[in-house]
Amino acid sequence: MRILLIEDEKELAEALTAALGKYGIVTDHTAHLGDAAELTRQNPYDAILLDRRLPDGEGLRFIPELRRTGKDTPIIVLTALNEPKERVEGLDLGADDYLGKPFLVEELMARLRAVLRRPANLAELKITAGRMVIDPLHLSVTVDDAPLDLPRRELLVLVALAKRKEKTVLRATLEAAVYNYEEEIQSNALDAHISRLRRRLAEAGAEVSIHNIRGVGYLLREE
The missing domain is CATH 1.10.10.10 (Winged helix-like DNA-binding domain superfamily/Winged helix DNA-binding domain)
Structure with missing residues (x-):
């Protein structure tokens, strides 16, 4: 599995990349939405992990932009913005799941498996x-x-x-x-x-x- 991590906290990104690697996941990382858009054009990712507070803007705006390109890659939002109205906002904008920081890697893996088990991905189970x-x-x-x-x-x-x-x-x-x-x-x-x-x-x-x-x-x- 290859995923894209869009996260501006360097230490968290490095720790998460190492932790996911133990599950056999290859992680590409960027802190910027502009770079993320280019990476998704170049690579077919199995899933995307998306922070909200990024140097070049609100992470949620990446979701409709990606969908307009025809890609239905599952997106899980990982953020400290975890009030009910903020979760609703993320899900309404097209996120497949929403996970507040801090979180356990085991829970993130369970959520990744869940979004990848949805009908569009069943053929690859x-x-x-x-x-x-x-x-x-x-x-x-x-x-x-x-x-x-x-x-x-x-x-x-x-x-x-x-x-x-x-x-x-x-x-x-x-x-x-x-x-x-x-x-x-x-x-x-x-x-x-x-x-x-x-x-x-x-x-x-x-x-x-x-x-x-x-x-x-x-x-x-x-x-």
Whole structure:
């Protein structure tokens, strides 16, 4: 899962990015609405976390602007402005959920799972490939009902490939699923993740294979 965090408190943003990373979430962060608009044009986010008090204005105005572009990305407002009338204002403007600060990361994760379970996102709840069942929301994989433990980055690569099984996935798409835009990506990092992932899937008897489409990307195929 890749999300956009629009938050001007640097320490909170860094802590939240690290905490969400433990759940396998890749987080792009910006403190400005202008940058957020550009990032949403460039990247297909699974969800957006939005503060209200931002250096370049009221965060809520970002919601109708995003909707006018045709994007229905779920938005959760995270803010200290948490009076009933303020929550109503945010929800009426199109927020999918509204969470007051301070909050527990566990509650935020539950709310993320809830907005992603809504009808428009139901198709991505679980993915079947070969003898595997992948749950992207809980970042779990089973092979014949037995858990398959994978390092976080390998699991993110697997989810990105499995969502598009039998189709070629561009290297850039896979890298975007694993790294945020601020991280420096070594030239062979993705290939190393794929190599280790292939070995683990073969050892587990997952009955899938990952093929290198030279110069383009990778493809996951059921055997």
